[in-house]
Amino acid sequence: MSPAIGLAAHARTHTTRVTAALFRVFVFSWLVVGMAEVAAAQRGGPPAGPPPTPRASAPIDITGNWVSVVTEDWRWRMLTPRKGDYASVPLSVEGRKLADSWDPAKAAADGCKPYGAAAIMRIPGRLRIAWENDTTLKIDTDAGQQTRRLVFDKAVTPSAERSWQGHTAADWERIPQPGGQGVSIQQAAPRVGSLKAVTTNLLPGYLRKNGVAYSEETTVTEYFDRLAVEGGDWLTVFTIVDDPRYLSQQFITSTHFKREADAAAWNPTPCGGR
Amino acid sequence: MRRVSRIAGPLLAVVTMAIGRPAVAQIDLSGEWAGTFYEDLPHRGGMQLGDYTGLPLNEAGWRKAQSWDEAVVATHERQCIPHIATYALRGPASIRFVKVIEPDSGRLVAYNLMGSYGRPRMIWMDGRPHPSDLAPHTWTGFSTGRWEKNTLVVSTTHIKMGWLQRNGAPTSDLTTMTENFIRHGDYLMAATILTDPVFLSEPFIRTTNFALNLSRNADAWGSCGPQQTVDELPNAKLGYVPHHLPDDVAHVQEFVTKNAVPPDGARGGSETLYPQYIQTLQQLARNESDPRNRVAQGPPRTENPRRMPPAPASGEISVLKVQGSVYLLAGAGGNIAVQVGDDGVLLVDAGTAGMTDKVLAAVRQLSDKPIRFILNTHAHPDHIGGNERLASAGSRGAGGRPSDNPGPGAMVMAHEAVLHAISAPTGKVSPMPVAAWPTDTYAGESKDVSSNGEAVQLLHQPAAHTDGDSIVFFRRSDVVVTGDIFDFTSYPVIDAARGGRFTGVIDALNRVIELTVARDWQEGGTMVIPGQGRIADESDVVEYRDMVTIIRDRIQAMIKKGMTLEQVQAAKPTYEYDGRYGSTTGSWTTAMFVGAAYRDLSKR
Numbered sequence: 095m096s097p098a099i100g101l102a103a104h105a106r107t108h109t110t111r112v113t114a115a116l117f118r119v120f121v122f123s124w125l126v127v128g129m130a131e132v133a134a135a136q137r138g139g140p141p142a143g144p145p146p147t148p149r150a151s152a153p154i155d156i157t158g159n160w161v162s163v164v165t166e167d168w169r170w171r172m173l174t175p176r177k178g179d180y181a182s183v184p185l186s187v188e189g190r191k192l193a194d195s196w197d198p199a200k201a202a203a204d205g206c207k208p209y210g211a212a213a214i215m216r217i218p219g220r221l222r223i224a225w226e227n228d229t230t231l232k233i234d235t236d237a238g239q240q241t242r243r244l245v246f247d248k249a250v251t252p253s254a255e256r257s258w259q260g261h262t263a264a265d266w267e268r269i270p271q272p273g274g275q276g277v278s279i280q281q282a283a284p285r286v287g288s289l290k291a292v293t294t295n296l297l298p299g300y301l302r303k304n305g306v307a308y309s310e311e312t313t314v315t316e317y318f319d320r321l322a323v324e325g326g327d328w329l330t331v332f333t334i335v336d337d338p339r340y341l342s343q344q345f346i347t348s349t350h351f352k353r354e355a356d357a358a359a360w361n362p363t364p365c366g367g368r
Numbered sequence: 369m370r371r372v373s374r375i376a377g378p379l380l381a382v383v384t385m386a387i388g389r390p391a392v393a394q395i396d397l398s399g400e401w402a403g404t405f406y407e408d409l410p411h412r413g414g415m416q417l418g419d420y421t422g423l424p425l426n427e428a429g430w431r432k433a434q435s436w437d438e439a440v441v442a443t444h445e446r447q448c449i450p451h452i453a454t455y456a457l458r459g460p461a462s463i464r465f466v467k468v469i470e471p472d473s474g475r476l477v478a479y480n481l482m483g484s485y486g487r488p489r490m491i492w493m494d495g496r497p498h499p500s501d502l503a504p505h506t507w508t509g510f511s512t513g514r515w516e517k518n519t520l521v522v523s524t525t526h527i528k529m530g531w532l533q534r535n536g537a538p539t540s541d542l543t544t545m546t547e548n549f550i551r552h553g554d555y556l557m558a559a560t561i562l563t564d565p566v567f568l569s570e571p572f573i574r575t576t577n578f579a580l581n582l583s584r585n586a587d588a589w590g591s592c593g594p595q596q597t598v599d600e601l602p603n604a605k606l607g608y609v610p611h612h613l614p615d616d617v618a619h620v621q622e623f624v625t626k627n628a629v630p631p632d633g634a635r636g637g638s639e640t641l642y643p644q645y646i647q648t649l650q651q652l653a654r655n656e657s658d659p660r661n662r663v664a665q666g667p668p669r670t671e672n673p674r675r676m677p678p679a680p681a682s683g684e685i686s687v688l689k690v691q692g693s694v695y696l697l698a699g700a701g702g703n704i705a706v707q708v709g710d711d712g713v714l715l716v717d718a719g720t721a722g723m724t725d726k727v728l729a730a731v732r733q734l735s736d737k738p739i740r741f742i743l744n745t746h747a748h749p750d751h752i753g754g755n756e757r758l759a760s761a762g763s764r765g766a767g768g769r770p771s772d773n774p775g776p777g778a779m780v781m782a783h784e785a786v787l788h789a790i791s792a793p794t795g796k797v798s799p800m801p802v803a804a805w806p807t808d809t810y811a812g813e814s815k816d817v818s819s820n821g822e823a824v825q826l827l828h829q830p831a832a833h834t835d836g837d838s839i840v841f842f843r844r845s846d847v848v849v850t851g852d853i854f855d856f857t858s859y860p861v862i863d864a865a866r867g868g869r870f871t872g873v874i875d876a877l878n879r880v881i882e883l884t885v886a887r888d889w890q891e892g893g894t895m896v897i898p899g900q901g902r903i904a905d906e907s908d909v910v911e912y913r914d915m916v917t918i919i920r921d922r923i924q925a926m927i928k929k930g931m932t933l934e935q936v937q938a939a940k941p942t943y944e945y946d947g948r949y950g951s952t953t954g955s956w957t958t959a960m961f962v963g964a965a966y967r968d969l970s971k972r
Contacts, residue, residue, distance in 0.1 A: 153517065154517075161643065162642075162643060163641050163642065164422060164640075164641050164642070164643075165422040165423065165572060165573060165574050165641060166407045166408045166411075166422055166574055166575070167408055167422075168421035168422035168633075168640075168641075169421050169627060169629055169633075172421075172633065172640075172646060172649060173629065173649060176627075176628065181409050181410060182406045182407060182408070182409040184406065218642070218643040218645075218646060219643050236643075237643065267518075267552070269395055269518065286518070287518030287550070288518060288550065288552065290552075317550075317552045319518075319519070319548075319550055319557075319559075321519070321548045321561075323521075323546050323548070323561050323571075324546070325561075325563060325571050326561065326571055326573070328559065328561075330548075330550075330557065330559050330575055332550075332552055332555065332557045332577065334555070345406055346404045346406050346555070346577050346579075347406055347407050347577070348407070348557050348559070348575035348576075348577050349575070350559065350573050350574075359644070361643070361644070
C-alpha cells in the first residue's frame with residue numbers, strides 16, 4: 095500500500111465512522127424527540143409533572159361578559175315567528191307535524207322549552223362566562239336565567255334526571271397530526287384553538303319559540319372560538335344539533351357575541367319573559 | 369471520536385430544533401365546501417324588498433336600500449356583475465379553496481377561493497402589501513391572509529361599491545372586510561366582519577357555514593361579457609336608472625305586512641341588533657299608531673357628514689400604471705395622465721403651478737424622452753397651472769415629420785373655450801400668462817392626435833363641468849381621461865360662470881359610459897382616470913352616473929311640486945350620498961351642488 099493510498103483509505107474509514115456516528119445521533123434524536131412529542135401529544139401536556147388543569151391549559155379565554163348581536167335569522171329570533179314558519183330548519187315529517195300543532199294561544203305555558211341547550215345560544219341575550227373551578231366553565235344567560243356547565247372532567251357523568259341544559263362534556267379541540275401514532279419527521283405539537291362541547295341528557299325543548307321542537311334524543315355539539323379583530327372582540331359558537339326524531343338531518347348554525355366591558359346591561363329575565 | 373463529538377453536539381441541537389419546532393403548518397382548508405343553509409335562508413337568494421332586518425345600516429344605508437329598484441340589475445351595465453366579495457360566501461352554492469404553492473419550496477403563496485356565482489379570489493399568504501389607495505377596485509377586492517392559531521384571518525380592501533344582500537342593502541367602496549376561517553373537522557365556519565363608514569353604523573358580523581363536499585366541484589359560472597347582455601328593459605335608453613323616489617314606499621310594504629315585522633325593525637340599524645330591542649318590539653306591538661310602525665320615510669332624522677377621507681396632502685406625487693402606455697400621476701392638484709413611448713411624453717393636464725418640479729421628476733421616472741404634448745381637459749388652475757413650465761421643459765416635433773413643426777416647447781392643446789377662459793382681449797389682463805395658454809385649439813366636436821403610435825382623441829363635451837371640457841380617449845391603451853366631469857371625490861362641480869351645467873354633466877357621464885367597454889364580469893376593460901380620485905372603470909362611472917341621475921330625478925320631482933330651493937335643500941335630496949361625496953365646507957359644498965342642479969333643472 096502506497097502512503098497515498100493508505101491515507102485515502104484511512105480518510106475513507108474515518109469518514110465512514112463519522113457518517114455512521116452522525117446517523118446514529120440523528121436516529122436517536124429523531125426517536126427521542128419524536129416519541130416525546132407523541133407522548134406529550136397523547137397526554138395533552140408537557141412530559142413531566144401532573145398535567146395542567148383545563149383551566150390552566152386553556153388555549154383561548156372565553157370568560158367575560160358577552161352580548162348576542164342578532165345579524166342573522168333576525169325575525170325568527172327577535173320576534174316569535176308565526177305558526178308553521180320553520181324556514182331553514184330541516185324538520186322531519188314528525189317534527190313538522192309537531193310544529194304545526196303548536197298553539198300560539200298556549201305559548202305562555204311553554205315555559206323554558208325555548209331556552210334549552212339546543213337553542214339557548216340563539217336567544218337574544220347576554221352571557222356571563224367564568225370558571226366555576228379548574229375543570230368546569232359556567233355559562234349564565236340573562237335570557238331565561240339558565241346556567242350551563244361545560245365539564246372537562248371526564249369522570250363526571252350525567253345525572254339521572256334530564257334537564258334543559260343537560261350534561262355537557264367539554265374539551266379543547268385538537269387538530270389531528272400527520273404520522274398518526276407513529277413517529278414522523280413532520281411530527282408537530284398538537285394544535286388547539288377551539289373549545290368543543292357535547293351536550294346530552296336533555297329535556298325536549300324548542301329550537302324556535304313557535305314550537306319547532308327537538309326531542310330528548312338530541313345531541314348538541316358546539317365549538318366556541320374567540321376572534322379578536324380590529325374594532326371588536328367576538329365569541330362565535332358553531333352549533334350542530336342532531337335529533338334523529340324531529341330533524342331529517344343535522345341542524346347547523348353559528349352564533350356570534352360581542353364582548354362587553356362589564357355586566358352593566360345584564361338583565362335577568364325568566365323563561366318566557368322576552 | 370472527539371471530532372465526532374464536536375460535530376455531534378451542534379448537530380443534535382439542530383436536529384432537535386428541526387424535529388421539535390413549534391407547528392407553523394396550516395390547517396388544510398383546500399377542497400370543495402358546500403354551503404349549509406340553516407340560517408337566513410330568505411336572505412341568501414333573491415329576497416324581498418324592504419327586508420333589512422339584522423343589518424347595522426345607518427340612515428344613509430337604509431335610505432339607499434329603500435330607493436333601490438330591482439329593475440336596475442337588468443340594465444346592460446349590470447347584467448354581468450358577479451357576486452361581490454362582501455356577499456360571495458352567502459350565495460346559494462359551494463365554494464372551493466385551492467392552495468397555490470411555489471413548486472420549488474413548497475411554500476404556500478396563496479389560496480384561491482371561489483365563491484358562489486363570484487369570481488375566484490386570491491388570498492395572498494406571502495406577505496405582500498395591499499395596493500395604493502389610488503388603485504382600481506374590483507368585485508373580489510384585494511385579499512391577504514395570515515394564520516392565527518387555528519384561524520385563517522383574511523383582510524380584504526379595494527372592493528367596489530356593492531351590496532350586503534340582494535335587495536339593495538348597500539356597501540361603499542370604502543368597505544373593508546376581515547374574514548376568519550375556522551375548520552372544525554369536516555365543517556368550515558367563516559366569520560365575516562365588514563366595516564363601512566358610509567353605510568354602516570357599526571361593524572357587521574355574520575357567520576357562514578360549510579360542509580366538506582367530496583362528491584362535486586364548486587360550480588363554474590362560465591363567462592359573461594358585454595356581448596352577452598340583452599335588452600331586458602324594452603325602450604330603456606342609455607342613462608335610464610331605475611330607482612324609487614323617497615315618497616314611493618309601496619314596494620317595501622309587502623314585507624312588513626306579510627311577515628308582521630314592524631317597519632322600524634325591518635329597516636335594520638345598530639339598535640335593532642341587541643337584546644334590549646325586544647322591549648321596543650313589544651311596545652310597537654302594543655301601540656299600532658306609533659310612527660315607527662309606518663313605512664313612510666319622512667325627512668332624514670340625522671346628519672350624514674362626509675366619511676370619505678381627504679386625499680393625503682403629502683406634497684408628493686404618486687405614480688401608478690393604469691394600462692397600456694398610460695400612467696396616473698396623482699397629488700399635483702387634478703389628476704395627470706401620462707402616455708410614454710418612443711416619440712416622447714404626452715400629458716393630459718398639468719396639475720397646479722406649484723407642483724411642476726415634482727411632476728417633472730415623476731415624469732422622468734417613466735421616460736427620459738421630451739414632453740411633446742399637453743392636452744388640457746378644461747381651464748381650471750388645478751389642471752392647467754403647470755402648463756407653462758411643463759411645456760417649456762418639452763419640445764415638439766416627433767419623428768422629424770414636417771407637419772410636427774419642430775421647435776422648443778411642447779404643443780398644448782385644448783378646446784377653444786379653454787383659451788377663451790384663460791386669455792383676454794388685447795389691452796386686458798388675462799387670468800393666465802400667455803406661455804400657459806394652449807398653443808393649438810379645436811372648435812369642433814373632436815380633435816385627433818397621434819402620439820407614440822397610438823390614436824388619441826379629444827372629445828368635446830359641451831356645457832358640463834365647464835363649456836370647454838374635453839374627454840381624452842387613448843384608443844390603443846384603452847384609457848379614458850375625463851377631467852372634472854367625473855370627480856370621484858366629490859359631487860360634480862358645476863362651474864356655471866364658465867358655461868357648466870348640471871344636466872350636461874349627466875350627458876358627459878353617459879358619454880363616458882358609451883366610450884368604455886368592460887371586460888368579462890363588468891370589470892376592467894376600458895380604464896378611467898377621473899379628474900380627482902382613484903383609478904376607475906366603467907362600473908364605477910355607472911355608480912357615479914346613477915347617483916347624479918337619482919339626485920336629478922328627486923330634485924325634478926320636488927320642483928314639480930313647487931318647492932323652493934331652500935325647501936329642496938332642507939329635504940336633503942342627496943342625503944345617502946353625502947358621506948361619500950358631500951361637503952359642508954370648502955369651495956364646493958353639497959348645498960352649492962344642489963343649488964346648481966335646482967337652477968339648471970328649473971330652466972327646463
